Amino acid sequence: MSRPLLFLDVDGPLNPWAAQPERRPEGYTTIRVALRPGRPLRVWLNPSHGRSLLALDYDLCWATTWMSAANRWIAPVIGLPELPYVDFGDNLFAERPDGVHWKTATIVEYAKGRPFAWVDDEQSEADEAYVADHHPTAALLHHVNPRIGLREPDFTALRKFREAAVF
Numbered sequence: 001m002s003r004p005l006l007f008l009d010v011d012g013p014l015n016p017w018a019a020q021p022e023r024r025p026e027g028y029t030t031i032r033v034a035l036r037p038g039r040p041l042r043v044w045l046n047p048s049h050g051r052s053l054l055a056l057d058y059d060l061c062w063a064t065t066w067m068s069a070a071n072r073w074i075a076p077v078i079g080l081p082e083l084p085y086v087d088f089g090d091n092l093f094a095e096r097p098d099g100v101h102w103k104t105a106t107i108v109e110y111a112k113g114r115p116f117a118w119v120d121d122e123q124s125e126a127d128e129a130y131v132a133d134h135h136p137t138a139a140l141l142h143h144v145n146p147r148i149g150l151r152e153p154d155f156t157a158l159r160k161f162r163e164a165a166v167f
Contacts, residue, residue, distance in 0.1 A: 004115035004138070004162060006058035007086065007107055010066045010074055012121025015043045016149035025148065033073050035066075043073070049150055050079030056158050061086060063107055063118060065093075086110045099126040108135050115139065117161055119154065121146040138165035 011017045019025055024044050032040040053060060062070040062085035071082045086106055094102045104127045107118060117140040131139045140161040144154055 002114065003057055003059050004117065004165065005111055006053070006056060006060050006158065007063035007110075007116060007118040007120075008053070008060060008070075008083075009118075009120040009122075009144075010043075010062070010064040010070055012146035013119045013144040013150050013154075014045060014049060014074060014078065016146055017044075018121075018146035019044065019148065028149075029077065031073065031077060035069060035073075044149075045074065045077045046149065047078055050075070052150075052155055053078075053080065056155065057162055058117065058158070061110070063103060063110075063120070098130075099124065100130045101127050104130050105134070111135065111139075113137055115165055117142055117158055119144050119150065119158070140165075 008014065016025055024030060027048065028044040028046045031043050031045060033043050034040040060080065060083050062083050064070055066074065067085045067087060070085060075082060088103065088106055091102055091106050096102065101122055101124065103120070108131060113136050115138040119142045121144050123141045123143055128141055131141060142154065142157055144150055
């Protein structure tokens with residue numbers, strides 16, 4: 001059986017965008033990214049995250065509005081290889097009347113029944129219910145505080161899910 005998927009959001013889990021703007025978190029580095037014309041984005045990244053993510057024994061996949069740009073801007077800074085990404089296409093920011101996050105259905109479809117964990121800062125109970133109703137195998141929707149990003153307790157939760165889930 002293949003390894004479970006680990007869907008990675010950038011802003012929140014890897015880039016603690018909600019941290020105090022004048023205080024870069026300890027262990028993080030700053031990059032400036034010009035995804036579109038105009039003012040570049042300030043992005044804080046922890047170079048140790050790549051090594052920690054690779055050690056989890058998941059197949060990593062970007063699940064972020066950055067899509068393929070995460071391979072150019074984020075992966076090299078945190079020490080990840082080029083990863084596949086979920087192409088959200090026309091679903092990007094599309095609001096749903098049921099309160100399910102615009103990423104959720106596309107992530108479930110991408111998983112094609114494979115077990116997965118998804119780290120993000122925007123999931124809700126509606127997303128948990130959607131995944132439970134539409135995904136036939138184990139799934140963990142793990143919320144990461146966007147003020148602090150991924151920390152050791154988050155990695156512990158991902159390891160425990162990987163160890164406990166029947167694949």
